[in-house]
């Protein structure tokens with residue numbers, strides 16, 4: 001595992017919406033470069049940029065047409081190389097988004113693979129051997145290609161599945177995963193990785209990392225073997241490169257596939273969901289962090305602790321504030337609730353990811369029509385809100401030219417407004433991240449141990465190495481004796497607080513408060 005991950009905090013950038021510098025209404029590489037000092041001053045020292053490669057953008061760039069060419073709307077390859085250099089100068093690493101499971105239907109590999117005449121790329125994708133035969137149990141398309149067969153999809157209609165082989169082969173047209181054709185797909189993807197790593201990129205966020213081998217076993221053993229092979233290549237050629245999986249199963253992604261990090265995404269029932277996303281029958285948030293929900297930390301711990309303990313020697317679980325696929329938590333959670341949540345997410349073990357704009361409380365925009373295959377995700381992808389100038393500082397273009405409209409609310413938060421407000425979430429994020437960088441026990445590795453998590457009470461105290469984090473999301477103040485905390489209070493002092501907190505021979509936590517000791 002690259003050592004730099006121990007103190008890494010990532011900032012996710014949806015490039016369409018971050019900063020436009022050429023007035024065409026869409027973000028660009030030069031805009032990201034311009035804002036690097038902002039990201040550093042916030043306390044983030046690494047970036048994940050959503051796919052920024054040539055694409056028809058039917059799924060916001062997750063439909064790649066050329067893996068080795070930057071999308072012209074963001075700039076040139078040289079501009080992206082310059083972004084790597086400028087980021088490194090400021091101590092910021094950059095991960096690109098690798099989409100290994102599928103390409104765009106316009107990728108030259110697919111066009112070649114679709115031809116009636118057999119050729120070197122005929123088996124680069126998953127095809128059946130007859131125009132009327134589908135792919136049982138998987139989505140597929142027929143009637144579109146000259147070739148006598150149907151092809152399998154990995155996600156949308158525009159995203160044909162690349163062929164890494166089948167875990168269990170039951171049809172003559174299926175390729176075993178150790179067949180030369182399947183291995184050639186993997187080698188081609190390694191070459192894509194080498195291309196960007198050679199030009200200064202620091203690693204990859206891997207899209208649908210578990211999706212490679214079809215009809216794989218329950219443990220995804222064959223897919224894991226592919227990633228182990230990729231890891232061996234990286235260890236030998238790029239030992240500093242970092243890989244984070246979109247998998248959300250740390251046993252498979254970290255222990256099995258040897259990823260450095262695995263996202264804990266918003267999947268019903270998982271640890272992240274228990275902390276901040278659970279809804280009741282009426283659609284209201286009733287998770288641990290929601291004031292007055294009465295939810296205790298048991299469900300979170302039951303999900304998190306065993307997975308953490310099993311996998312912590314192998315890699316990091318990555319908590320997210322949100323991402324480009326998930327509704328933003330504002331306004332569903334209040335600013336105070338998000339303060340408690342983010343302070344927790346940034347002090348749990350592993351490597352956290354902050355989604356652009358969450359630090360200023362950008363709001364989910366549910367009313368927006370779908371853009372580039374976004375559907376309900378579109379409302380999470382609106383332009384970054386910098387200041388009170390035209391288009392909130394995102395772009396000089398006319399409003400009708402913007403990629404997506406900026407938040408039109410008169411009180412839309414901006415970096416300018418939130419940095420001017422002394423008790424904003426923005427300042428809390430800065431403060432927690434500064435403390436994390438100063439305290440090795442709050443970084444990725446230090447041991448996590450629940451200290452006090454009474455059943456039926458909305459309260460959690462956990463240790464990270466020698467530090468303690470106490471969270472009281474409830475509406476009532478609490479008083480904890482040293483005995484209740486296992487004698488942990490002697491000689492401690494408050495390093496950071498949200499809301500009211502005091503520490504002497506007892507720890508007092510006001511309603512909706514958090515203390516780091």
Ligand code: NOJ
Pocket residue numbers: 059062099155207208246324325
């Ligand atoms: C997951 C990505 O996060 C999402 O945005 C995309 O639509 C799918 N994978 C397909 O690539």
